[in-house]
Amino acid sequence: MARRKLLHAQDRRGLFDIPTDEESLIQHYSLSPADRLEVELRRRGHNQLGFAVQLCLMRYPGRTLLPNETPPAAMLNYVAGQLNADPCLFEFYARREETRREHTAYLLGYLGMKSATPQDRRAALLAGIEAAATTDKGVTIAKAIVGSFRDRRVLLPAINTIEHLGLTGRRIARRRAESAVLSGLDPEKLRTLDALLDVDPSIGQTRLHWLRSGPDAPGADNLVGLTERIAFLRSLGINPRLQARISSGRWEQMVREGDAAPAWLAEDYGASRRRATIAAQIIKLGQKLTDDAVMIFIKLMGRLYSKANNQKKQRHMDARLETSQALRLFLDTIVALQTANDTDEDALATVNRQVGWHRLLQIKPGLEAMVESAGASPLVLAAEQHGNIRKFAGAFLQAFKFKSRRRHDPLLAAVAALQLLYAEARRVLPDRVPVGHLGPTEKKLIFEEGKPDRRLYEIATLTHLRDRLHRRDVWVEGSRSFRPIDEDLMPRPAFVALKEENQLGLGVPSDCAAWLAEVGQTMDTNLKRLAWQARFGKLDGVRMENGTLIVTPLASNVPAAAEALNAEITEMYPLGRGPRSLAGSA
Numbered sequence: 001m002a003r004r005k006l007l008h009a010q011d012r013r014g015l016f017d018i019p020t021d022e023e024s025l026i027q028h029y030s031l032s033p034a035d036r037l038e039v040e041l042r043r044r045g046h047n048q049l050g051f052a053v054q055l056c057l058m059r060y061p062g063r064t065l066l067p068n069e070t071p072p073a074a075m076l077n078y079v080a081g082q083l084n085a086d087p088c089l090f091e092f093y094a095r096r097e098e099t100r101r102e103h104t105a106y107l108l109g110y111l112g113m114k115s116a117t118p119q120d121r122r123a124a125l126l127a128g129i130e131a132a133a134t135t136d137k138g139v140t141i142a143k144a145i146v147g148s149f150r151d152r153r154v155l156l157p158a159i160n161t162i163e164h165l166g167l168t169g170r171r172i173a174r175r176r177a178e179s180a181v182l183s184g185l186d187p188e189k190l191r192t193l194d195a196l197l198d199v200d201p202s203i204g205q206t207r208l209h210w211l212r213s214g215p216d217a218p219g220a221d222n223l224v225g226l227t228e229r230i231a232f233l234r235s236l237g238i239n240p241r242l243q244a245r246i247s248s249g250r251w252e253q254m255v256r257e258g259d260a261a262p263a264w265l266a267e268d269y270g271a272s273r274r275r276a277t278i279a280a281q282i283i284k285l286g287q288k289l290t291d292d293a294v295m296i297f298i299k300l301m302g303r304l305y306s307k308a309n310n311q312k313k314q315r316h317m318d319a320r321l322e323t324s325q326a327l328r329l330f331l332d333t334i335v336a337l338q339t340a341n342d343t344d345e346d347a348l349a350t351v352n353r354q355v356g357w358h359r360l361l362q363i364k365p366g367l368e369a370m371v372e373s374a375g376a377s378p379l380v381l382a383a384e385q386h387g388n389i390r391k392f393a394g395a396f397l398q399a400f401k402f403k404s405r406r407r408h409d410p411l412l413a414a415v416a417a418l419q420l421l422y423a424e425a426r427r428v429l430p431d432r433v434p435v436g437h438l439g440p441t442e443k444k445l446i447f448e449e450g451k452p453d454r455r456l457y458e459i460a461t462l463t464h465l466r467d468r469l470h471r472r473d474v475w476v477e478g479s480r481s482f483r484p485i486d487e488d489l490m491p492r493p494a495f496v497a498l499k500e501e502n503q504l505g506l507g508v509p510s511d512c513a514a515w516l517a518e519v520g521q522t523m524d525t526n527l528k529r530l531a532w533q534a535r536f537g538k539l540d541g542v543r544m545e546n547g548t549l550i551v552t553p554l555a556s557n558v559p560a561a562a563e564a565l566n567a568e569i570t571e572m573y574p575l576g577r578g579p580r581s582l583a584g585s586a
Helices: 009-016 022-029 035-040 046-061 073-083 088-091 099-113 120-131 139-151 159-183 187-195 207-212 220-234 239-247 248-260 271-318 321-345 347-354 357-374 378-383 393-399 410-423 441-444 454-470 492-500 512-535 560-570
Strands: 402-404 474-476 542-545 548-551
Touching: 009 088, 009 120, 009 139, 022 046, 022 512, 035 046, 035 073, 046 073, 046 088, 046 099, 088 410, 120 139, 120 159, 120 357, 139 159, 159 239, 159 248, 159 271, 187 271, 207 220, 207 271, 220 271, 220 393, 239 271, 248 271, 271 378, 271 393, 271 454, 321 347, 321 357, 347 357, 357 542, 378 454, 402 410, 410 454, 454 474
Parallel strands: none
Antiparallel strands: 402 474, 542 548
16 A cells, blocks of 8 residues: 655645745845855855855755755755855765765754754644644644744754655544544434434435435425434434534535445444544534525525416406406496596486496406405415425424524514414414514505414514524524624634634734844845845846946936827817916006
C-alpha cells in the first residue's frame, strides 16, 4: 500500500520551493546593508555569492542549501545583481563541504536561528493539531506547522518530517473530534448506532439508507413520510447539541465523509470513527428532514390557494353560456323598461309582455349562485380542499414544536389548539378558540353561523403559520433554515472572546504596534522593489544616471485626430463678445 501523503505535488512546490517571480524575489531576497557587509567579509567572489544565497534560503523558505544544489537562475541572478557578481561563480561554491557547513553555522548565529529540537517539533505538532481541528486540508495543516517553525526561528526539517507531523496532527484531531461526539453516549445508544447499518426486515433496507432517502417532492404522503423519519430520529436519543463540541470545519468534514460513505463502507471503519460518523449523519439528517418538511408544508399551502384560484377561474369559464343568457335577458329588460318610459305605459306590464316575468323568476337562482361564486373569499374556496389538508396537517403539527419571539403569541396558541384537536381525534372545535392571529374578514367568515367553522379556522391558522414560517417570524426546533434570524449572527460571548484574542478577521490588527510593524514591513518591501526597479531600468519614464534620478516629462496623450476635431468644433462656434469694462462703459 502506498504511503499516505499530506500534500499534493503542487502544494509541496508552493510551500518549499524557491520562488522565482519578481514580487517574491524582492520581498524575500533583498539584501540589507548589514547583509552585504557580512557578504563582503568573505574573500572570494564565489564564496561571497554562495554565502549570500545561503543567507537568503535560511530566511525563506527557512532551510539550508542542500549539497550539490543549484538554486533557480532567477534567484541567482537577483542575488548576484545586488552584489555586482557573475551568477556563474556559484558553480565554484562549496566544492569543499566544510565551507558550506561553516557558512551555515555562522549564519545560524547571525540570523538568530537554530536547528529543530524535540520541543520545536512538539510545538509544530500542536500547531498542526490546532489547524486540523478545523479542516482536513493538508496544505492548511502544513502551513500551520511551517509557521510554527518560523515563529520559533527554527530551520525547517525535511519535507517528509513536516508531512509526518501533519498526518499525525490530523489523525489526533480526528480522534479528539470522534471522542467529543461520542462522549456521554451510553453503551445502549452506541449499539443503536451500529444497528442502523443492519438491514431492517420490515422495510427491506438499512435504517440509515431509509433516513437518507427521504422524499423532497411536495405531497401529502411525502410530508407524512418525513414526519415518520423525524420521529424515528428522535427516538434514537442523539442530542443535536453534540455538534457544538467540535469546530464547524471539523464537523462539516465529518458530515461530508458520512455523505460519501455508503453503509457497507462505513462498516469497515473503526468503531469510534464509524459511530461518530453515524451520529453526525443523524444530527445532519434531523436538520435536513426538518427543513424539507417545513418547505413541503409551505409549498402545499401555497398550492392550496393556487388550486382554489384555478377552480374559481374554471367556474367562470363553465358559466359563460349562463352568463351570456343572463346578460341578454338583462338587456331585454332594460329595453322593455325604456319602451315603457317613452310611451308612459305600465313598466311591469311592458316587461311581462316583451320579456316575460316567469323568465326572470327562472333565472334568479342561477344569478344568485353566480354572484355568490364571483364574490367568494379565497379562504372559503380553499376550505373546499380541507380533505387534502387533513391528510398531513395533524402529522405536521404534532411533529414539531413551534416558537416565536412574541410573548403569548396568539398564532402559537391556535396551533396548540389544533395539535390537541388532532391528538384527541376530535372533529369539532370548542366554542372558544384563539382568534388574535385572524383578521376581521376571517373572523366574520369563521363565526358566520355563531360557532367557529372547523375547516375555515384550520386553514386560516395554517395559512398564517406558513407565512410566518416563510419570513422566519416563527420557527421550529431542530431546523437549520427555519430558525430565528439572530441565530445567524455571532453570539455575544463568542464575539467578545474573538475580540480579546484579536481573531475577528477585520483585515487590520487591533494593536497599534502590530499595525505599525505591518505598515513598516510593507513600506520596506515597496522601497526595496522601487530601488531594484530603478537600478535595473524597469521604471516607466524614470531612470538613474550617475546616482541622479531623471524623470521623463509626460508627453501629451491626446491623439492628433482629436486635436483636429477640437479645432474643427471651435471654428463652428461664433466669436462671442466679452463684457465691457466699467471704464469703457463710463
